[in-house]
Every structure is written in C-alpha cells, then in structure tokens.
Amino acid sequence: MKKMQKALALGSVAAMALMGTAATLSADEDADLIINGDMEMIVRTEAPDHLDGHLNMIYSGWTFRSDETQAMQMDDFDNPAMLFVEQGIEIFNTAMGTEGNSCATCHETPENLSEVRAVYPQWDEERGEVQTITMQINECVTERMGAEALGWSSRDMVNLEALLASVGRGTVVNVAIDGPARETWEMGREIYYTEYGILEMSCATCHEQNYGNYIRADHLSQGQINGFPTYRLKNARLNSTHSRFRGCIRDTRAETFAEGSPEFIALELYVASRGNGLTVEGPSVRN
Amino acid sequence: MADNVTPRVRVPREASAGDVVSIRTLISHPMESGQRRDGDGNVIPRSIINRFTCDFNGENVIDVTIEPAVSTNPYFQFSAVVNETGTFNFTWYDDDGSVYEDTADITVA
Amino acid sequence: MEMNRRQFVGTGVGAAAAITLLPSVATAQDVDAAINAFTGGADTSSDGITLIAPEIAENGNTVPIEVDAPGAEAIILLAAGNPSPDVATFNFGPAAGAQAASTRIRLAGEQDVIAIARMPDGTFLRAQQEVKVTIGGCGG
Numbered sequence: 309m310k311k312m313q314k315a316l317a318l319g320s321v322a323a324m325a326l327m328g329t330a331a332t333l334s335a336d337e338d339a340d341l342i343i344n345g346d347m348e349m350i351v352r353t354e355a356p357d358h359l360d361g362h363l364n365m366i367y368s369g370w371t372f373r374s375d376e377t378q379a380m381q382m383d384d385f386d387n388p389a390m391l392f393v394e395q396g397i398e399i400f401n402t403a404m405g406t407e408g409n410s411c412a413t414c415h416e417t418p419e420n421l422s423e424v425r426a427v428y429p430q431w432d433e434e435r436g437e438v439q440t441i442t443m444q445i446n447e448c449v450t451e452r453m454g455a456e457a458l459g460w461s462s463r464d465m466v467n468l469e470a471l472l473a474s475v476g477r478g479t480v481v482n483v484a485i486d487g488p489a490r491e492t493w494e495m496g497r498e499i500y501y502t503e504y505g506i507l508e509m510s511c512a513t514c515h516e517q518n519y520g521n522y523i524r525a526d527h528l529s530q531g532q533i534n535g536f537p538t539y540r541l542k543n544a545r546l547n548s549t550h551s552r553f554r555g556c557i558r559d560t561r562a563e564t565f566a567e568g569s570p571e572f573i574a575l576e577l578y579v580a581s582r583g584n585g586l587t588v589e590g591p592s593v594r595n
Numbered sequence: 596m597a598d599n600v601t602p603r604v605r606v607p608r609e610a611s612a613g614d615v616v617s618i619r620t621l622i623s624h625p626m627e628s629g630q631r632r633d634g635d636g637n638v639i640p641r642s643i644i645n646r647f648t649c650d651f652n653g654e655n656v657i658d659v660t661i662e663p664a665v666s667t668n669p670y671f672q673f674s675a676v677v678n679e680t681g682t683f684n685f686t687w688y689d690d691d692g693s694v695y696e697d698t699a700d701i702t703v704a
Numbered sequence: 705m706e707m708n709r710r711q712f713v714g715t716g717v718g719a720a721a722a723i724t725l726l727p728s729v730a731t732a733q734d735v736d737a738a739i740n741a742f743t744g745g746a747d748t749s750s751d752g753i754t755l756i757a758p759e760i761a762e763n764g765n766t767v768p769i770e771v772d773a774p775g776a777e778a779i780i781l782l783a784a785g786n787p788s789p790d791v792a793t794f795n796f797g798p799a800a801g802a803q804a805a806s807t808r809i810r811l812a813g814e815q816d817v818i819a820i821a822r823m824p825d826g827t828f829l830r831a832q833q834e835v836k837v838t839i840g841g842c843g844g
Contacts, residue, residue, distance in 0.1 A: 374762040385605045388668045391623045394601055463599075525838040541766035544625075544667030595762040595838070615801030628810070630787050655797025657805065664783055664791040666766045666808040673794075674801030 337371045337520075341589065344384055347478055349587045356584040358485060362516055368586050369529040369538075369594055372520070377541065380593040389470060389539035389591030392546050396471030399464050405455025411468075414452065418475045425476035425588045429577040431489040438492040440576050441469060442548075442568070460567040461548040470537045470546055473590030480587055481534050483580045496578025499571055505560030511579070514556075526595070531556075532583040533576070535592030546591060549576055600624055604685050606699040610677050614703075618649065618656070619672045622687050622695060628663035644669055644695075646688040652681035677703050729812065730789045735782065738789045742780045742820055748830035753779075755819040755831035764811040764837035772804035773821030773829055779803065780822075785815025811837050 341349040351368035355361075370378060384390045400411040400418055415421055428441040439447070445468055446457045458465040485493040500511045514523065515531030522528065537546040550567035553575060557564040565571040602622040610616050622644065629641025643663050649656040656675040675683070680703045687695040730738075756770040771779045771794065781791040794805045803821070811817070814836045821829040 374758065374760070376758050376768050377762050380768075385603070385619050385621065386670075388621060388670070391601050391603060391621060391668060394603070395599065395623075541763035544765060617801075650797070651799045654799040656799040656801075657797060658795040659805070660793040660795070662788065662790040662792060664786050664788070664810045666810055670806075670808045672770075672806040673804065675799050676801040677799075 337367075339371065339378060341368070341370050341378070341382065343382055343477065343589075349478065349589050350480065350585065351587075351589075353585040356581065358584075359582060362512075363530070363582075366532065366583060366586060367519070367530055368589060369532055369535055370589065370592060372527045372529040373593075373595060377593055377595055381589070387539070387591070387593055388544070389537070389546060389593065390474070392467045392539075393470050393474045393591060395463075396467035396469075396474075399468055400471060403453070404449065405453035407452060407454040409453045411448065414448070418471050421472055422475040423479060425473050425590070426479040426481050427483060429489075429573065429580060430484060431487065433488075436488075438489050438573060438577055440549075440573055441472060442550075443573075445469070445472075461551045466537050466546045466548050469548065470591040473537065473588055476588040477590070478587050480585060481580065481583045483577065483584055485577070485581045489577065492574045493577050493581065495571075496574035496576070499575045500578055503560075504557050505562030507560045509560045511556070511575075530582070531579065532586060533579050534583045534586045535589045535594070537590055538592045538594045541593070541595050549579075600687075600689075600693075600695055602685065602687065602695050602697040604683070604697050604699050606683055606701055608700075609702045609704065612678050612703050613676065615674050615676050616701070617672065617674050618683070619670070620647070620649070620685055620697075621668060621670050623668050624687075624689075626663065626665060626667045626669060630663065642690050644687045644689055647671060648684075648686045649673070649675070650684045651675050651677065652679065656683070677701055679703050728787045729785055730787060735784045735789045735818075738780075738782055739818070739820060742793075742822065743828045746826070746828050748820060748828040750830055753819060753821050753829035753831045755817065755833050757817050757833045757835050759834075760836045760838060761811060762838050764813065766808050767811050767835065767837075768806065769809050769817060770804070770806040771819045771821075771831075772802070773819075773823075774803055775823060776803040776821035776829070777824055778822045779805070780820050781807075781809070782818040782820070783809065783811055783815060784818060786810070786812050789818075791817075811835055813837050 341351045343349065351371050352365055355363040355366045370381060380386050397418065403410040425441065429438050432439040442460060442465060445465065449455050450457050503510045511531060514528050519528050519530045533549050536549045540547050550572045553572050554564045554567060600623055605619045607616050624644050627639055627642040631639045633639050641663060643661065645661050647659045647661060657673050659671065661669065681701065683699045685697045753773040758767065761767040771781060773779055776796065778793060778795045780793045782789045783791050791809050792807060796803045816832050816834050818832045
C-alpha cells in the first residue's frame with residue numbers, strides 16, 4: 309500500500325504545522341478483517357466512480373489502526389461495542405410510547421433489518437427529504453410507537469444504530485446519490501471540501517490529501533463511516549457519526565454544525581457514498 | 596448501582612476431563628477513577644468495580660483486586676482446569692456495594 | 705493565519721479539556737512502596753515471568769496487557785507513571801488452568817509497566833516493559 313505513504317501536499321500553512329510528525333506507530337495496512345473467523349469484510353477496494361479520481365482506492369478505518377486495536381474488532385467478545393449491541397437488542401424488544409409497540413412488533417427480529425445499514429442515508433419519498441438511519445429510527449419511535457424522539461446521539465439511539473450495523477455486517481455499502489438525493493449529496497460534497505476554522509482545514513485536507521500520514525502521532529484514515537457507530541478506546545463508548553463530524557470540525561477551531569443539522573445530514577450522505585464498495589463493519593473499534 | 600451494567604462471559608460449552616479452558620469476561624461499567632475533574636473543576640468521585648472472582652463448582656479459579664487503572668468496561672481473560680461437569684460463577688463487586696453475577700455451564704465428558 | 709505546533713497543542717488542550725486529568729504522577733517512592741507492599745522487600749528475579757504489552761499503545765485509555773508466571777500464587781500489575789501505581793492483583797485459585805491473565809488498563813503517558821509474581825516458595829519474579837502512549841491528533 310505504498311500509495312498511502314504520500315508526500316505531504318497541503319494547502320494551508322496552519323495545517324502544515326500540524327502534520328508530518330515522525331511516524332512511530334505502524335499499523336498492518338495490508339491485513340484482512342475476518343470477524344469471528346468467518347465473517348469476511350471488504351476493507352479495501354476501488355474507489356467509486358463518483359469520486360472522479362480524487363481517490364484510487366478506498367480503505368476502511370480499520371486498516372489504519374494498530375495491531376492491538378485491529379484485534380479488538382476481529383472477535384465479537386473482544387469487541388467491547390458488542391455490549392451495547394446487546395443493550396440495543398433489549399431496546400428493540402421493549403415497547404415504548406402510547407401505541408404499545410416495540411421495534412419487534414413490526415420487524416420481528418433485528419436480522420430482518422440486515423439490509424438497512426448499507427443503503428442509508430436515503431431519499432424518503434413521503435417526506436421529500438434525505439433520511440439518515442437515525443431519522444428513520446426516530447420516525448418509527450414517534451409515529452409507530454407514539455414515543456418521544458430519541459436524542460440524536462443518545463445512548464438508546466446509538467445502541468439501536470449499533471444493533472442495525474451489527475446485523476448488516478458484511479453487506480456492501482451502496483448509498484444512492486442520484487435522483488432526488490442528488491441535491492443533498494452535492495451540498496454534502498460542498499461541505500466536505502470547504503475549509504473550516506482557524507486552521508483552515510476541510511475534511512479533504514486530512515482524509516483525502518493526507519490519509520496514511522500522521523497528525524501529531526495519530527495515523528490519519530480516509531474518514532470512512534462504514535464502521536459507525538464506533539467504540540473509541542479514547543472515551544470507551546459508542547460514538548455516532550455526527551458526534552465524530554462535530555469533533556473534526558471543532559478540531560479545526562471552528563464553530564460546528566449541530567448533530568442532526570441539514571449540513572451534517574448532507575455530509576453524512578456524501579461521506580457514506582465515498583465508502584460505496586466497502587462493507588458495513590459497525591460497531592467498529594477505533595482509537 | 597452504576598447505570599446499565601451488563602456482564603458478558605464466554606466459556607466453552609463442552610470439554611474433556613482435565614482440559615484447560617479459556618474464559619473471557621467483560622462488563623459494562625464506567626470505572627470512574629476518582630482522578631478526573633468535571634467541567635466545573637470538581638473532582639468526579641471514584642466509582643469502580645474493585646474485585647472480580649470466578650469459581651468453578653465452588654473452587655476458586657481467579658480472584659482479582661482491581662484498581663482505578665483498569666479501563667472502562669473491564670475485560671479479563673484467564674483459564675480454568677475442568678475435571679467434571681459443572682458451573683462457573685462470576686462475581687463483580689462495585690464500590691457502591693452492588694454485586695453483579697453471571698454463570699456459565701460446561702459439560703465435561 | 706500562522707500558528708506553530710506548540711501553540712496549536714496548547715489551544716487544543718485548553719479547548720478540548722471539558723474533563724481533565726489531575727496532574728499528579730506516582731513518585732519512585734510510591735512505586736517502591738507498592739512493590740514492597742507485595743514483596744515485603746524481597747529480591748526479585750526475572751526468569752519464569754512474561755509480561756506482554758504493546759511497545760506503542762494507540763490510546764492510553766485502553767491498553768491490552770497480558771501476564772504469565774507458571775506456578776505463581778499471585779501476580780501484581782503496576783504502572784509506574786500513573787497517579788497511583790497499583791493496577792490489579794491476580795490471585796490464582798486451585799481451579800486455575802494457568803497462572804496467566806489478560807486485561808485492559810489505563811496508562812497516563814509513556815511509562816514502565818511492571819508485573820511481579822509471588823511463588824509458593826516465597827520467592828518473587830519481576831518483568832517490566834516500557835510502553836509508549838500515542839497522543840492522538842483528534843480530540844473527539
């Protein structure tokens with residue numbers, strides 16, 4: 309994977325100051341991810357056409373992690389995120405709200421939803437907007453169950469998302485970007501390439517131009533979200549996609565968009581589409 | 596009791612007499628170290644699991660004294676020798692006096 | 705605007721630190737005291753004990769550690785550079801299949817991890833390894 313060790317090519321002086329510290333941590337970038345000895349993931353593949361050659365190959369964030377961190381995702385018992393999948397199963401089977409329904413009332417088992425994670429966010433014809441999986445869950449919670457919407461990154465919501473990811477593991481991410489979703493996708497692309505904050509960094513500064521390099525001592529990934537929600541060693545809990553987006557933009561020393569904002573919904577669609585061809589591998593383990 | 600504590604254990608279902616079997620345990624717990632301050636500068640009080648034990652048919656396998664330096668969601672892997680069919684008992688002791696328990700059966704041929 | 709790396713690190717720490725660590729680190733005396741509490745001041749030898757830790761931990765909050773000392777009654781695990789050096793003590797019972805255990809621990813920066821085993825004959829074995837801890841670039 310020599311392409312990943314690229315020369316530093318940065319647009320901003322501020323970003324230049326951040327990057328290029330000596331690489332001390334070596335990850336096995338050529339490793340293959342097989343979970344529980346039998347569930348084979350696609351962690352590297354050709355970039356989708358709509359990236360117009362900005363990337364030749366796309367890589368799961370798993371390939372950028374250290375051996376120890378990689379190992380934690382290779383077995384469901386060693387993956388602490390699976391604790392929260394179990395809590396997600398409990399929520400799935402528990403009726404909430406005025407209608408007396410649980411997720412199981414309609415969907416019976418989580419496995420019946422195994423195709424869902426790979427195709428979200430997607431256009432919702434009825435509502436006339438792009439829906440993320442979080443929004444779809446809340447549509448069920450409020451309309452079919454008659455309960456209060458769950459907070460965007462609340463524990464119950466992220467646990468349910470981890471459950472839906474876990475049953476979708478191995479399905480190939482295939483987010484639609486054409487038709488009515490196109491406008492939102494283009495807005496997401498615009499945000500992806502916009503420089504934010506005092507440091508004047510865009511998503512692309514780190515995750516397109518410098519993946520494989522180091523930011524301080526942190527090995528930069530392509531910022532793929534096929535592994536979300538993700539259990540971070542840093543905070544020892546599940547992290548949602550939008551909380552990661554917030555963290556990234558905050559780290560550029562900018563005011564961030566809110567979780568669930570139109571900007572982050574568009575960005576989620578766009579970033580998800582950059583991973584078309586990788587497999588769903590959440591809940592993943594990252595540093 | 597800490598919120599939403601879920602224990603998980605993994606033990607083989609079957610073994611031969613005299614086998615050494617690998618055991619893994621995980622429990623969801625914040626393991627608040629007592630070393631951190633909140634946003635207002637106040638020390639967040641320590642709240643950890645301070646002891647973990649595993650017994651097989653009443654005989655001790657391992658007894659761990661745990662300090663705040665053990666990570667959130669404590670994980671332990673160790674092994675036991677099994678000579679007969681029986682039950683593993685797992686017990687986690689919380690600073691606040693709560694006790695969390697789990698069991699796993701193994702058939703020994 | 706121009707900003708050098710040191711300035712950036714400083715602002716990063718300030719802005720990201722909604723929750724901060726207390727800045728104390730165990731002294732050499734603290735570490736010696738923790739060791740003596742376990743050994744009673746006895747000498748240690750280095751054969752017959754294995755400590756497996758990553759050379760570089762990707763995050764200090766969750767560092768996988770494995771200790772193994774065949775025949776030991778107990779193994780104590782210490783982190784010499786933490787606010788308090790004690791990490792865990794593994795006491796092995798009669799049904800133990802091996803005197804070995806793995807866990808995940810917190811390391812407050814680069815430091816030595818120490819394992820000491822107490823043997824049934826009253827002798828002690830010691831293993832030690834330095835673990836570097838990565839300081840991440842992206843706070844959250």
